[in-house]
Amino acid sequence: MEKRKYYQPEIETMPVEQIKKMQSEKLVKQVKHVYEHVPYYRDLMDKKGVKPEDIHGIEDLYKLPFIEKSDLRETYPYGMLAVPLEDCVRIQSTSGTTGKRVIAYYTQNDVDLWEECCARALIAVGADKEDVVQVSYGYGLFTGGPGLNGGSHKVGCLTLPMSSGNTDRQIQFMTDLKATVLCCTPSYAAYLGESLHDMGYTPDTISLKAGIFGAEPWTQENRRELEKSLGIKAYDIYGLTEISGPGVSFECTAQGGMHVNEDHFIAEIINPETGEPLPEGEKGELVFTCLDKEAFPLLRYRTRDICVLTREACPCGRTFVRMSKPMGRSDDMMIIRGVNVFPSQIEAVLINEGCSLNYQIKISRVNNSDTFDIYVELPPEQFDDSVKNLTAKEKSLQAALRSMLGIGPDVHLVPPKTIARSEGKAVRIIDERKLHD
Template sequence: MNYYNPEIECADRETLRKIQSERLVKIVHSCYENVPLYKKRFDEMGLKPDDIRSIDDITKLPFTKKTDLRDTYPFGLFAVPRGELARIHASSGTTGKQTVVGYTKNDIKVWAVCAARSIAAVGGTKDDFVHVSYGYGLFTGGLGLHYGAEELGATAIPVSSGNTARQVQILQDYGSDILCCTPSYAMYIGETVREKGIDPKSLRLRAGIFGAEPWSEEMRREIERLLDIKAYDIYGLSEIAGPGVSCECEEQAGMHINEDFFYPEVIDPVTGEPLPDGEYGELVFTCIGKEALPLIRYRTRDICALNHEKCKCGRTLVRMCKPRGRTDDMLIIRGINVFPSQIESVLLDLGMDPNYQLVVDRQNNLDTLEVQVEMNEAMFSDTVRNLEAVKKQIASALQSTLNIVAKIRLLEPKSIERSEGKAKRVIDKRKL
């Protein structure tokens, strides 16, 4: 097995808890002394920094939400002066005002180490060419994996997103070993490879690190088929660090969290109470290894479960499962909770391509769901009778799995716009 920091990645639980406790105490003092919002909340709770003596005391601390970053926009939650910042990143702002995050020079180093661990976990070495097709800029994806590749000693190819024909040309000509991008863009690259008549086995590519959007196990298998690689899930969010907070290893049995820097909890999203291993709830992170933006008990809205069992790869770092969805991505349709990833799984189980959109509307005070599915070339040549049978099959499978009635609309091949970043899966007209 491949490791970057084996002394940490394979450390015993007592060693990890000692590191976590020391770092938690340090960041609690930093937050209280340097971040007005945290000082105010601590004081309102009657909580003093000295009350936090170990990682076991973490539940005494208040939660932080995304709205706190927006309410203190742009730099109100930073714990260091501007002169100590080495870099600024920000989220896309698609659901409101941008969330701005900052890094000291040491924060950048920590992030690079976590990303390097991630690349090593999927089998990457210093001899590899890492083809980075995440976007560069305020988005954390591109630079996160770029610095991780360089930290590992590998060669970073900063292709960024877009110009897919050029991406494929570079894969061929440069001999890229590992591809990093969103899963939907990996699908698009795979489709392009096939359309150009290129045998994916002729490429040097052997692995892909895909994240920044939800994707299913069925989509993993399809990407692996299209590109003839092993596809690995990576997790990150700009508020915590970016890609590399956690990543799968070669076992593909959950994402190992770099818990010496980002302490995870899973809580009941309604009560806020911690949940035991194996139970699904909302993922919460405390940035115990960051200086500029050491968020305390940050509620990610991602729904998942934790597993502290030692992995077959030898790592002891806690694993998180692939998120089932997000509490703020979750659709509630006629009282039923629906995640787009559930619908994707149904479509792929039926042999459909994972190119779809969900259109939610409200008619006569009742929610409606239309699932728009792009046909493949074989289906497009079918008779009307056959297509009607396919629509009924999809509708029946969705009703059986989700207990919801959906209208199915079949679209011509290539009619859904391909994404070079995050795919837009949901159009919710109820909010318009």
Template sequence: MGKYFNPAIECADRETMVAIQNEKFIQMVASCYNNIPLYKERMDELGVKPEDIKSIEDLHKLPFTYKQDLRDNYPYGMLAVPRTQVSRIQATSGTTGKATVVGYTQKDVDSWAECVARALTAAGATSDDVIHVSYGYGLFTGGMGLHYGAEKLGATVIPVSSGNTKRQIDILRDLQSDYLCCTPSYAMYIGETLHEMGLTGDDIKLRGGVFGAEPWTPQMRREIERLLGIKAQDIYGLCEVLGPGVAFDCCEQNGLHINEDHFIAEIIDPDTGEVLPEGTPGELVFTCIQKEAMPLIRYRTRDIATLTREKCSCGRTLVKMTKPAGRTDDMLIVRGVNVFPSQIEKVLLDLKMTSPNYLIVVDRVNNMDKMEVQVEINQQMFSDTVRNLEQFEQEIKEALRATLNISAKVRLVEPKTIARSEGKAKRVIDNRKLHE
């Protein structure tokens, strides 16, 4: 396997890609209008018919789709094909409401596998490699997505799933895995556990990892690379849109290439819905032009990102998106200031003396918002003097104030105090909701 999994697509010139997108886009809009009542109703309200859509330049004429639409049409109301043609059902966890159910035809599953195979190839994986998948298996798309992508690549897959971390390390060593696939927070936990066992990255064969499903900073990437002795690559996706493989890192590690033959990306103003020019940060919106079972028109992801078509040294011509800088719906507003957990994580990792484990607790006392950041210190710091700990606590507090423009209480906690996660890390407890 070479540098690209599908060079004809990944390195296509703009004219070729636009032609591919136009053909698929027109067919997808007609399918949505004719088969999904929600889209027929929304398009009729706007006075738009499928025959009015001539190219992707007409995308702005179409309605947005929201996560609530998928919940309101639970379980099969968003299918564009009969349920009997659906070969796979995946779903979100439903932790913030009713689960979002997503259907796939067999062609959709094959397309998904190719998208992930492109990501693995961009990370340097080949058909000769052993790929250790520690994403959870089940309705969550992580495990199945990376599993099928690795098989599409022709690699050997170890479907370990998450949990039992010491056993995971034994498997990594014994089966000589080349690539690790899991959430970045779990990769960090595996790395910490490896060193607690008296081992280092030299004791495992891993040379790379593909991590996603939660936000992570460049500093966290460097820490994972240090702990495991690998190159850590990002993969992006949403269950509703496809799963992992919507976009992926290349060798530059500076933005993720979007699989444009499957998805058209836009950046909009989250308040007005206005499409923003290239290079402007805003809410990321995807239109699925390849999916048969459940295509989505202008799906609002709530992720904040930027798009760019600047030439990439890897040779891919696919548009790039920045790593999401946060989400419009998990953004904290504390005393009128927008706060993203990723900002706090960057501050802590820049200071280097803390572990990458932290917890943000927000509460409202006497009608005033209070924010506390619990920071887990490393073992070396834990054995330090009280005076030094107080000084370091103050240093964190000042660094957070400089970044966030608001003050926060900082509380240092002992190593291993903050719960580790084998899936998505829980970074925020907002107690204000309990009092509303």
């Protein structure tokens, strides 16, 4: 049987104008639904002086108020629910690493919509009915396992619901049942790769051909390493519990960014400082509006992820807009001497240079000019008792950071464990500038 190129070709390859028209129609209905059923959002709209009648299509999207993570905490647990609780069949929840947990509700339609998104993602990396999909994301409140599990069912793959952990068992099932597609976090994929090597397996002796990795930031270099170590093509997937889960956007075999499932979600890029929408191709904060979700239909939800959208034609034939891998988080973004700097960029350089991720950034302002210092804990194995060699190490780090960031910080090497930690997590950024009165 020939493999399918798309899960829902009529939608995934729909002409852009038609997608926009469809989005406009759905948006008008969705805004009305939310205004009528979510008092909290109704208040936000009233405060902004916007009525559902003011929204005629996606061109009016900018008029709607944003929803932020803090709104979800404030309305915990039921405040954003837009249908009676009896219509809900499922909850999922965030890990709560950045504060209180967020609970998202799903009707059966919401679950189906989400699983369809994951099914599209699987077909897009070349999976179909004859494939064996090993889902090694965690199952439970975390959306990774349930999302890909449901998508794999919809495609008709044999699904191995492994969840995460128990590596020996993972490898036994992977090899005995000849899994062809692996879905997990990139760090767990790397760990599975190492374990396979330790057990004497080589990429030729396992059947994997593709991996769908998400839920964590990972780099192009990670991609190359995973592809080499597992003998696969490694693909990115993006999603967040607040919007549904993995599959909000997904990568195709062109590996050139993730297609946003635009029939269900509108993606916008805004200036994180001002909230102004930015034109296509500009870097800014990603904002999602749910068009079809019933139970937990967030409008203009600020993801805090910084990325770029493009509508350039994709060789795969999908017309859905593509988003870049998130380049950082807007809540961590620093503006230093007019340049946007993200801790994630600094971390990428430190990892590349074999340095510890225990670092601290100090920004101050002297004579109306920003000072930018980075303190990096020197790994013990890189210690050299010559000042010349340590200074050379600082200079090389500075050059690498300058090339990544566009501005060069002053790098200071300090002994391990000397950077202050509070509650186990290091204080990363000290900004001593007084930019607001």
